[in-house]
Structure formats: C-alpha cells, structure tokens
Ligand code: HEC
Ligand code: HEC
Ligand code: HEC
Ligand code: HEC
Ligand code: HEC
C-alpha cells in the first residue's frame with residue numbers, strides 16, 4: 402500500500418469514531434433488548450421512538466444497555482418507560498402488558514396440529530408470575546413440553562386439568578389446530 406493511502410486510512414479510522422462520539426451516536430443500535438430477571442427480554446425500538454436523543458438520554462436512560470433496571474411499580478410512578486407510557490403521552494404501563502412483553506406463541510406441529518398460545522387471553526386472568534419462571538422459562542422454545550408431562554400437571558397441564566380449565570387429556574382441538 403502506498404504511504405499516503407495508508408495515512409488516509411489511519412486518519413479515517415481515528416476520525417470516524419471521534420466524529421460519531423462528538424454527535425453522541427457511538428454505540429448506537431436501532432434495537433435494544435432490556436433483560437429482566439423473570440420475564441425475558443423487552444424489545445425497544447429506537448427508530449420507532451424518533452431522533453430526539455435528549456428526550457431520553459441521559460435523564461431517563463443511561464446510554465448503556467441493561468444499566469437502568471427498575472420494576473413495573475417504579476414505571477407506574479413515572480420512571481423509565483413510564484416517563485411517557487403513562488396513558489397521556491403514550492399507552493400506559495399499567496395495562497397493555499403484551500404490547501411491550503409477550504405476544505402470541507406459536508408451536509408448529511405438522512403431525513398433531515399447530516398450537517397457538519395467546520398471552521393476552523391468559524394475562525387477562527393471571528399475573529406473569531403465575532407462569533414465569535416456575536412453570537415456563539420466559540423464552541420461546543426453552544421448555545421441554547410433552548403431553549405426558551402436561552397430563553402429570555406440568556406446563557399447560559398445571560391448569561388445563563379439567564377443573565381450573567379444559568383438560569389436556571381430552572380437549573385436543575381446543576389447543577391443536579386440527
Ligand atoms: C424514547 C427514549 C429514547 C430515545 C429518544 C433515544 N434512546 Fe437511546 N436508548 C433508550 C433505551 C431504553 C436504551 C436501553 C437502555 C437499557 O438497556 O438500559 C437506549 C440505549 C442506547 C444506547 C446504548 C446501546 C447499547 O447497546 O449499549 C445508545 C448508544 C443510545 N441509546 C443512543 C441513542 C441516540 C444516539 C439517540 C438519538 C438518535 C437515542 N439513543 C434516542 C431510549 C431512547
Ligand atoms: C411500555 C412498555 C411496557 C409495558 C406496557 C409493560 N412493561 Fe413490564 N417491563 C418493561 C420493561 C422495559 C421492563 C424491564 C425493566 C428493567 O429491567 O429496567 C419490564 C419489566 C417487567 C417485569 C420484571 C420486573 C418486575 O417489575 O418485577 C414484570 C414482571 C413486568 N414487566 C410485567 C408487566 C405487566 C404485568 C404489565 C402490564 C400490567 C407490563 N409489564 C407492562 C416494559 C413494559
Ligand atoms: C420520551 C417518551 C417515551 C419513552 C421514554 C418511551 N416511549 Fe415508547 N412510545 C412513545 C410514544 C409517544 C409512542 C407512540 C404513541 C403510542 O403508541 O401510545 C410509543 C410507542 C411505543 C410502542 C409501540 C410501538 C409500535 O410498534 O406500535 C412500544 C412497544 C413502546 N413504545 C415501547 C417502549 C419501551 C419498552 C420503553 C422503555 C424501554 C419506551 N417505549 C419508552 C414514547 C416513549
Ligand atoms: C398462563 C401462563 C403464562 C402467563 C400468565 C404469562 N406467560 Fe409468558 N409465556 C408463557 C408460555 C407458555 C411461553 C412460551 C414458552 C416456550 O415457548 O417454551 C411464554 C413466553 C414468554 C416470553 C418469551 C417470548 C419469546 O418470544 O421468546 C416472554 C418475554 C414472556 N412469556 C413474558 C411474559 C410476561 C411479561 C407476562 C405477564 C404480562 C407473561 N409472560 C405471562 C406462558 C405464560
Ligand atoms: C395458570 C393457568 C394456565 C396455564 C399454565 C395455561 N392456561 Fe390456558 N387457560 C387457562 C384458563 C383459566 C383458561 C380459560 C378457561 C377455559 O377456557 O377453560 C384458559 C384458556 C385457554 C385457551 C382458550 C382461550 C384462547 O386462547 O382462545 C387456550 C387455547 C389455552 N388456554 C391454551 C393454553 C396452552 C397452549 C397453554 C400452555 C402453553 C396454557 N393454556 C397454559 C389457564 C391456564
């Protein structure tokens with residue numbers, strides 16, 4: 402490589418990061434995932450929330466992933482996401498759980514019929530902690546569920562036992578799309 406080209410390269414390698422640093426963009430990624438202890442990761446989209454960095458940094462969030470842990474109670478009092486998600490500026494954290502947390506879960510099964518687990522149908526009746534983390538790790542596909550285990554009262558079978566809810570031993574088609 403010619404000397405002046407090498408020099409240019411070195412200048413660029415130094416200049417680019419410092420330019421990004423100067424405008425506060427270093428380390429910027431569009432999607433961040435906030436890790437909770439019990440209920441999995443929460444996705445946050447920068448691009449959806451716009452370019453007014455100062456609305457959030459550094460007052461509400463330090464610019465480092467997983468460095469701002471609060472619980473939902475604090476959020477309801479206006480901390481973290483709750484600074485805006487208060488039912489006035491944006492939908493409230495006191496409801497709408499599945500907008501930020503967990504959507505539908507799909508289990509594909511060609512032989513027995515796919516199963517759709519609707520979080521929202523269940524979170525209307527139960528708190529997260531009635532299922533996470535004791536019955537299910539809050540991670541898609543992280544739980545080895547068999548019908549046998551369910552019939553012994555594990556996983557879905559903890560409730561779908563024919564008394565709290567329809568039974569895993571009978572109502573196949575209530576879960577399996579046959
Ligand atoms: C609506 C609020 C909001 C706005 C506006 C916002 N951010 Fe963020 N930013 C966050 C949140 C939330 C996190 C994750 C914090 C955590 O995980 O504890 C984050 C994290 C970051 C991180 C750390 C990423 C990492 O992987 O460690 C950087 C860098 C960052 N933001 C830069 C910016 C820049 C630059 C802008 C403007 C273009 C911006 N942010 C606008 C909320 C916001
Ligand atoms: C605006 C988005 C948003 C909404 C709406 C929301 N959450 Fe959260 N939730 C989060 C984020 C982000 C975290 C991680 C916070 C952290 O680690 O700082 C979290 C953490 C949690 C946690 C673990 C921490 C704790 O408080 O024990 C639970 C449980 C939880 N949420 C349940 C709920 C329930 C139940 C609802 C509905 C009543 C809900 N969330 C609504 C964003 C949201
Ligand atoms: C500076 C204010 C502000 C903060 C802080 C903020 N949001 Fe939002 N967010 C908004 C606004 C405004 C909207 C759009 C209005 C609405 O949907 O009610 C929105 C919408 C959303 C949506 C809906 C996006 C979609 O695709 O429809 C999600 C999900 C969300 N926010 C998650 C979060 C999470 C998670 C946090 C915290 C880590 C957070 N927000 C922090 C202002 C904020
Ligand atoms: C009735 C039981 C039940 C309740 C209540 C429940 N979940 Fe789940 N959750 C599940 C099941 C089942 C899965 C899928 C696990 C698997 O695929 O192995 C899951 C998965 C998840 C995942 C991982 C999603 C992914 O895409 O990887 C998150 C995050 C989660 N739940 C959060 C929550 C939060 C937050 C609440 C409360 C607002 C909640 N769950 C309430 C049963 C429940
Ligand atoms: C904490 C208890 C509990 C657990 C765990 C649970 N369910 Fe449910 N589920 C219920 C109750 C209660 C109902 C409503 C009563 C009924 O329909 O018998 C219900 C209703 C349903 C319905 C009908 C409503 C709808 O979504 O359309 C389906 C399907 C379902 N559950 C699937 C599942 C699957 C799949 C799992 C495991 C991945 C599961 N459930 C785990 C308690 C639970």
Ligand code: HEC
Nearest residue numbers: 508513516546547548549557561568569570571572573576
């Ligand atoms: C409460 C909902 C629910 C009911 C009711 C239910 N299942 Fe399942 N079934 C599931 C879920 C969830 C899985 C696991 C999918 C995965 O993890 O990939 C599963 C998996 C299976 C599997 C593959 C795993 C294994 O154990 O071999 C078979 C076969 C099966 N179901 C048959 C049945 C039959 C037959 C019935 C009726 C007697 C039934 N299921 C009733 C939810 C249900």
